[in-house]
Amino acid sequence: MDPESVRAGSRVPHGGTTDPTVLDFSANTNPERPDGVEAVYREAFDASTRYPDDDYADFRAAAGDYVGCVPEAVVPTAGGLEALRLAFEVTLSPGDTALVPEPSFGEYDREIRLQGAEPVAVAHDAILDADPADHAVAVVCTPNNPTGELAPADDLRAFAARCREADTVLVVDEAFLDFTDEPSLAGEPGVVVARSLTKMFGLPGIRAGFAVATGDLGDRLAVARRAWSLSTPAAAVGAYCMDDAEFVSRTRARVSAERERLRETLSDAFAVSPSDAPFLLVDVGDRDVDAVVETARDRGVAVRDATTFPTLDSHVRVAVKRPDENDELLRALAAVADDV
Structure with missing residues (x-):
């Protein structure tokens, strides 16, 4: 590691929230874990x-x-x-x-x-x-x-x-x-x-x-x-x-099905990129991204402000979770579509 470069370095923003009162869709981690x-x-x-x-x-x-x-x-x-x-x-x-x-x-x-x-x-x-x-x-x-x-x-x-x-x-x-x-x-x-x-x-x-x-x-x-x-x-x-190969197989099937359901539903109000991952990139158009993030949080859902990624200026990223949790995300983003 180069000492001079360390002096000029900085931290990088990431998703994730420590607030236990909101559903966290800002970090792309599986909400389930293997039994045992x-x-x-x-x-x-x-x-x-x-x-x-x-x-x-x-x-x-x-x-x-x-x-x-x-x-x-x-x-x-x-x-x-x-x-x-x-x-x-x-x-x-x-x-x-x-x-x-x-x-x-x-x-x-x-x-x-x-x-x-x-x-x-x-x-x-x-x-x-x-x-x-x-x-x-x-x-x-x-x-x-x-x-x-x-x-x-x-x-x-x-x-x-x-x-x-x-x-x-x-x-x-x-x-x-x-x-x-x-x-x-x-x-x-x-x-x-x-x-x-x-x-x-x-x-x-x-x-x-x-x-x-x-x-x-x-x-x-x-x-x-x-x-x-x-x-x-x-x-x-x-x-x-x-x-635990069975856990991996089950997770893949759930994420694939739920990702497509989320993408289809969110595409009614937003531009949603195709994805092979456990998350979706959502273009919120001319809506203010800070307002989108805040409105979703007010409804109990944390989404990732994706404008911290280079070249993205109107996007949020949302994780794919379990069906009932994804329903909460859809309700929060429906409110965003109506209110922001």
């Missing part, structure tokens, strides 16, 4: 008087099965964002440049700049057509946050091949990929995959995730990883959750 996870956490808590086994064999094995790679390629991290920071730390030097999609997750810009490198923005729907030559890193988010579209698998693999030819490391953020049936790029040469267990399993406070890379790139990640990078409860809960 609380008991796993309690048992792991009792073992937390000792340092965790820094090899994390059970977690690596579960992660390898989850994304279809060998366990040796898995690098445990405290959430997907830690995986991204680790990837940038071992690939970027001051003065380097990195291709990033726009609009997309704001932490890419921040983390790249903290290394003293310069992010180069490319439209999110054109990133796979960009020329990676002369860039140290290229970043793809699939499905992209906040727009929601999935990168086509063939196009993504073709871009990965072009990155290898250009000696550019491809960092693929798959934080929301497990809400789709699309295969992971984990194990692809020259690629770092960043995964988060926050979204699918509804446990953002656990801080569990991992990176995947092979060859010299994987070796560098493994060396640079912080010792004891996962707490004992995070490792145990993460491994347990990733083994």
Whole structure:
């Protein structure tokens, strides 16, 4: 990390609210968790008087099965964002440049700049057509946050091949990929995959995730990883959750059905982008976004002000939750349509 760049850095706004009196649609986390996870956490808590086994064999094995790679390629991290920071730390030097999609997750810009490198923005729907030559890193988010579209698998693999030819490391953020049936790029040469267990399993406070890379790139990640990078409860809960294929399948089906219901209903009053993710990007038109957010909150619902994403100036983002909760969102946004 570059000390001078840290001095010039700043924090990035995110969704999420600590107000327990409102339904939170501003953060894209599953409102449900696998059965039995609380008991796993309690048992792991009792073992937390000792340092965790820094090899994390059970977690690596579960992660390898989850994304279809060998366990040796898995690098445990405290959430997907830690995986991204680790990837940038071992690939970027001051003065380097990195291709990033726009609009997309704001932490890419921040983390790249903290290394003293310069992010180069490319439209999110054109990133796979960009020329990676002369860039140290290229970043793809699939499905992209906040727009929601999935990168086509063939196009993504073709871009990965072009990155290898250009000696550019491809960092693929798959934080929301497990809400789709699309295969992971984990194990692809020259690629770092960043995964988060926050979204699918509804446990953002656990801080569990991992990176995947092979060859010299994987070796560098493994060396640079912080010792004891996962707490004992995070490792145990993460491994347990990733083994619950039925929970993942059930969640995908619910999110798919509810996302389409929300999109169809909201499209009567707003422009809603198609999505493969557990959220929808909503263009509120000429309505004041601050007023939209405030009106929804007055009706017990928190939505994400998406104008904090570059290039978006009339948008909010809403998560997809359970049917009864989604009904509350629809009622709140119906009031927005009438009142704002």
